[in-house]
Structure formats: structure tokens, C-alpha cells
Amino acid sequence: MTSARGKHSAGLLLFRHTDDGLEVLLGHMGGPFFAKKDAGAWTVPKGEYEPDEPAWEAARREFQEELGLAPPDGEAVPLGEVRQAGGKTVTVWAVEADLDPATAVPGTFVMEWPPRSGRTQEFPELDRVEWLGVERAREVIVKAQATFLDRLAEHSA
Numbered sequence: 004m005t006s007a008r009g010k011h012s013a014g015l016l017l018f019r020h021t022d023d024g025l026e027v028l029l030g031h032m033g034g035p036f037f038a039k040k041d042a043g044a045w046t047v048p049k050g051e052y053e054p055d056e057p058a059w060e061a062a063r064r065e066f067q068e069e070l071g072l073a074p075p076d077g078e079a080v081p082l083g084e085v086r087q088a089g090g091k092t093v094t095v096w097a098v099e100a101d102l103d104p105a106t107a108v109p110g111t112f113v114m115e116w117p118p119r120s121g122r123t124q125e126f127p128e129l130d131r132v133e134w135l136g137v138e139r140a141r142e143v144i145v146k147a148q149a150t151f152l153d154r155l156a157e158h159s160a
Contacts, residue, residue: 010091013062014049015074016082016151017100025137025159029144030069030129035116045143047095047151058094069128071108075100082154087147095151104132
């Protein structure tokens with residue numbers, strides 16, 4: 004497994020205002036490691052990019068790859084960056100938009116599974132995509148990414 008240190012990811016955090024308050028669109032990470040996990044298994048749709056690619060362009064490209072949907076137009080609110088526990092730096096923009104999670108067609112990845120079996124299997128990058136209220140999102144999002152929820156709440160206040 005390669006180290007996440009020095010790696011960079013960029014993503015888009017969609018949000019909408021409902022009668023129940025502010026909601027964000029998160030994805031549940033796919034694959035066998037997260038299949039039975041909830042807390043810490045949800046993420047902003049994002050992906051890695053190389054240093055020569057602008058982070059904003061990577062965020063839009065990765066949204067398309069992760070969800071199989073065109074990134075929405077709208078004002079992009081920069082939420083800055085955070086460093087996750089593994090060392091990866093994640094940069095996120097928030098965009099107010101509404102989409103039906105049922106229309107998402109997540110990309111896939113291939114890995115050896117079960118470990119040391121010599122067999123490879125294909126898994127979805129995200130196995131579920133849902134709108135979550137900010138408090139629920141805070142309970143399940145990757146710990147470092149909760150900072151983006153705080154920054155979004157400040158912007159939306």
C-alpha cells in the first residue's frame with residue numbers, strides 16, 4: 004500500500020437548504036473495508052490529482068468520476084483544505100445544488116480480495132450517495148473532513 008503522505012485530493016461538497024435545515028451530499032466509501040462501517044466511512048466526493056493539475060479542475064473531474072454526473076454549475080465557495088490522519092491533504096469547494104442521489108453511477112476500482120488470494124474484484128468507489136443533515140453528516144464523515152462542515156455552516160449562517 005502506498006503512503007498518503009504528500010498526496011492531494013480535491014472535491015465538491017454539494018449543499019442544499021431544506022425545511023429541515025442544511026443538508027450535504029456525501030458518499031459512503033465502497034469496498035470490503037467499509038462495507039459494515041458507518042462512522043468515518045462517509046466522504047466528500049473527491050479524488051487525487053497531480054501537482055500540475057489545478058485543484059479546482061481536479062475537484063470537478065473527480066466529482067464526475069466518483070458520481071458519474073456532471074459537476075453542477077453555481078458559485079463555488081472555497082472551504083480550504085485539511086490534512087487527514089493518513090497525511091493526505093484534501094481541498095474542497097462547496098456548491099449549492101440539488102440532485103437525485105439515485106442518478107449517481109459511481110466509478111469503480113479493482114483490488115485483490117480476499118487478501119493474498121490472488122483474485123481481484125471490482126468495487127464501487129462509493130456504494131451509496133445520500134443527502135444528510137449536517138449533524139448526521141458530522142457523525143459519519145471522515146474525521147478530518149468535519150472541518151468542511153463547520154466552514155460550510157459558517158458560510159451559510
